[in-house]
Structures are given as C-alpha cells and as structure tokens.
Amino acid sequence: MGQLEQVDADRLRAWLPEVRSAETTAALMIAVAYDRGIGTAELASWYGRSEEWIVETIEALDSPGFASTVARLEGVDIEAVADESNLAPATVRGWFDALDGEPVAEAADVVRRYAEGSVEPVRTGSPSTVYHLDRGALTERGWSIDDEDLFEKASEADLDLPEYGRFLVEPGESILEAAERGGRSWPYACRGGACSNCAVTVVEGDVAMPGQSVLSDEQIREANARLSCVGVPITDEVKLVTGVGDTDAFADLRLPSPADDAGASD
Structure with missing residues (x-):
C-alpha cells in the first residue's frame, strides 16, 4: 500500500515521459518515491530542497485533479490564461484539473500548448x-x-x-x-x-x-x-x-x- 492517498502513483509515472520541465520531472519523481515509502526528510536531502517544499509538492500532486499543478510546474501562467479568456483563475484551474480524466498523452498535449503560449480555451475536442x-x-x-x-x-x-x-x-x-x-x-x-x-x-x-x-x-x-x-x-x-x-x-x-x-x- 503506497503513501499517496488520492492519486494513483502509476498515473504520475505515466506523466514522466510527457513533461518537459526539470522541475515537473523532479516533482513527479518525488511523489512517486514518497509513495514507495521514502520519507520527506530523505527526499529533501536527495533533491537539495527544503522539507517544506517537498511536503507542499507532494500535497499538490496527491489530488484527483493534479493536472493544474503539473501545468503550473510546466510554466503555464494560469492567471494570464484566465485574463486572456476573460474568466476567473479558479475556472481555469478547474479546466486543467479536469484533464486528469483524459488519456495522459492528450492531457499533456493541452498542457504543452498552454506552456508554449496558447490562449485558446482549454478543450480536448468534445462539443x-x-x-x-x-x-x-x-x-x-x-x-x-x-x-x-x-x-x-x-x-x-x-x-x-x-x-x-x-x-x-x-x-x-x-x-x-x-x-x-x-x-x-x-x-x-x-x-x-x-x-x-x-x-x-x-x-x-x-x-x-x-x-x-x-x-x-x-x-x-x-x-x-x-x-x-x-x-x-x-x-x-x-x-x-x-x-x-x-x-x-x-x-x-x-x-x-x-x-x-x-x-x-x-
């Protein structure tokens, strides 16, 4: 039994080959390692981060809708996307969180487009x-x-x-x-x-x-x-x-x- 409570560690692993940022890769690997039983203090030592940062990162990823965290780590400016689309930032975060229900490759493609500066509304192709x-x-x-x-x-x-x-x-x-x-x-x-x-x-x-x-x-x-x-x-x-x-x-x-x-x- 892993230590993550709300997200499947296999889902996090599936994101690893899809992300581009070293920060995102590190965050995903930290969450996976934590699920295997590695303590937060040891992870802080491994990755040269504060234990507080390790804990906050794990908590942000240990969520059924963690895609907005991945998007942020990949460089998506959620506030800017909200401003461009004339929506509340909470609505845009909800868009990205909802991507967790999509196939990882498709969800990662949406995140990638936004990280590269797209301002089109987050959609995955459904009417x-x-x-x-x-x-x-x-x-x-x-x-x-x-x-x-x-x-x-x-x-x-x-x-x-x-x-x-x-x-x-x-x-x-x-x-x-x-x-x-x-x-x-x-x-x-x-x-x-x-x-x-x-x-x-x-x-x-x-x-x-x-x-x-x-x-x-x-x-x-x-x-x-x-x-x-x-x-x-x-x-x-x-x-x-x-x-x-x-x-x-x-x-x-x-x-x-x-x-x-x-x-x-x-």
Missing part, C-alpha cells in the same frame, strides 16, 4: 450543448433571469425557435457560428469581440472569450455577459439568454449591424 432563451420571451412571461428553474420553465412552456432551443457547438466554433450553422439569425455587427450587438447572459455553465475588447470586468464577472461572436463554451452544457445586447446596459457598446445597412439600402 458542447447550448440552450438558449430569448430575453423578450422571458420578459413577456414575467420570468426573471435569476429564477433557478428558468430553463425548466422554458422547456415546459409552448416555446420554439427562435425564442427557445438548443444546438451543439463543435470544437473550433464560436457560439454565434454554431447558432448560424443551425439556421438561427442572431444579432451581430463586428464579429470580432469589439461591440455588444451579439451579447448574451450566461445563466449556467461558462464561456471563454479570447479576443474580446469591450465588456467591462463588472459586465463579465457580475452580470455574466459574454459576446457570442467570440464566445467558446468551456463546459459540456451552457444555458444562456439571448438579445441582451439591445438593453440599455449595452447601448454605448453597440454598432450598426449589417441588417441595418441592408435595410437602409432597400
């Missing part, structure tokens, strides 16, 4: 299901965006496209692109994260926005606003309210849409 509800339909029925059972109400009501529906977002697609592929006509203008025409509110799940440049931290963190033109789901399911770009809160960020221009030329 996400997006449920959408129109703000006008919500208001008309007297519902609130804060209702815990909002989407249960919508699914039980006599609602259909374009007011309510769902679709898949494939890897590499934005939410707007997937909506259009599914025959939906959502508002947009710039298609590059520089206006609020395509804004939505995330009710459940999470969406990264690499490249957005107009929403404030308050709009993102407190109002859960996202831009669907650059929004990429990073959870298996996302529930969102559409049409919020027309509200007063986003008035200063809207741009003339292509549909407005087409109507003016008729």
Whole structure:
C-alpha cells in the first residue's frame, strides 16, 4: 500500500515521459518515491530542497485533479490564461484539473500548448450543448433571469425557435457560428469581440472569450455577459439568454449591424 492517498502513483509515472520541465520531472519523481515509502526528510536531502517544499509538492500532486499543478510546474501562467479568456483563475484551474480524466498523452498535449503560449480555451475536442432563451420571451412571461428553474420553465412552456432551443457547438466554433450553422439569425455587427450587438447572459455553465475588447470586468464577472461572436463554451452544457445586447446596459457598446445597412439600402 503506497503513501499517496488520492492519486494513483502509476498515473504520475505515466506523466514522466510527457513533461518537459526539470522541475515537473523532479516533482513527479518525488511523489512517486514518497509513495514507495521514502520519507520527506530523505527526499529533501536527495533533491537539495527544503522539507517544506517537498511536503507542499507532494500535497499538490496527491489530488484527483493534479493536472493544474503539473501545468503550473510546466510554466503555464494560469492567471494570464484566465485574463486572456476573460474568466476567473479558479475556472481555469478547474479546466486543467479536469484533464486528469483524459488519456495522459492528450492531457499533456493541452498542457504543452498552454506552456508554449496558447490562449485558446482549454478543450480536448468534445462539443458542447447550448440552450438558449430569448430575453423578450422571458420578459413577456414575467420570468426573471435569476429564477433557478428558468430553463425548466422554458422547456415546459409552448416555446420554439427562435425564442427557445438548443444546438451543439463543435470544437473550433464560436457560439454565434454554431447558432448560424443551425439556421438561427442572431444579432451581430463586428464579429470580432469589439461591440455588444451579439451579447448574451450566461445563466449556467461558462464561456471563454479570447479576443474580446469591450465588456467591462463588472459586465463579465457580475452580470455574466459574454459576446457570442467570440464566445467558446468551456463546459459540456451552457444555458444562456439571448438579445441582451439591445438593453440599455449595452447601448454605448453597440454598432450598426449589417441588417441595418441592408435595410437602409432597400
């Protein structure tokens, strides 16, 4: 029986040929040696580290979701990735921790890309299901965006496209692109994260926005606003309210849409 309590030492060994940093290699080897019964004081002597560092490293790796520790040791700046994707650092750490459920080679490839400077959302190639509800339909029925059972109400009501529906977002697609592929006509203008025409509110799940440049931290963190033109789901399911770009809160960020221009030329 090994000394590690939450992680399989064989899983740690499987990461050894995949990592590039000497620091990561040492950390993994220390955890494996500890599992075999080597004491922390002896490991500190072997590796020329303080016993405190040895203990902290073992504790960080002795977790079912230790991939964020491996990512950090490999040089991934989790705070920078969170900033680039307009997400909380805790969400990004959760991304990396979830990689522990993936094959080691695939998980290591994701870590490697981030260590090399990628800012794309952490995904391993699986689609996400997006449920959408129109703000006008919500208001008309007297519902609130804060209702815990909002989407249960919508699914039980006599609602259909374009007011309510769902679709898949494939890897590499934005939410707007997937909506259009599914025959939906959502508002947009710039298609590059520089206006609020395509804004939505995330009710459940999470969406990264690499490249957005107009929403404030308050709009993102407190109002859960996202831009669907650059929004990429990073959870298996996302529930969102559409049409919020027309509200007063986003008035200063809207741009003339292509549909407005087409109507003016008729």
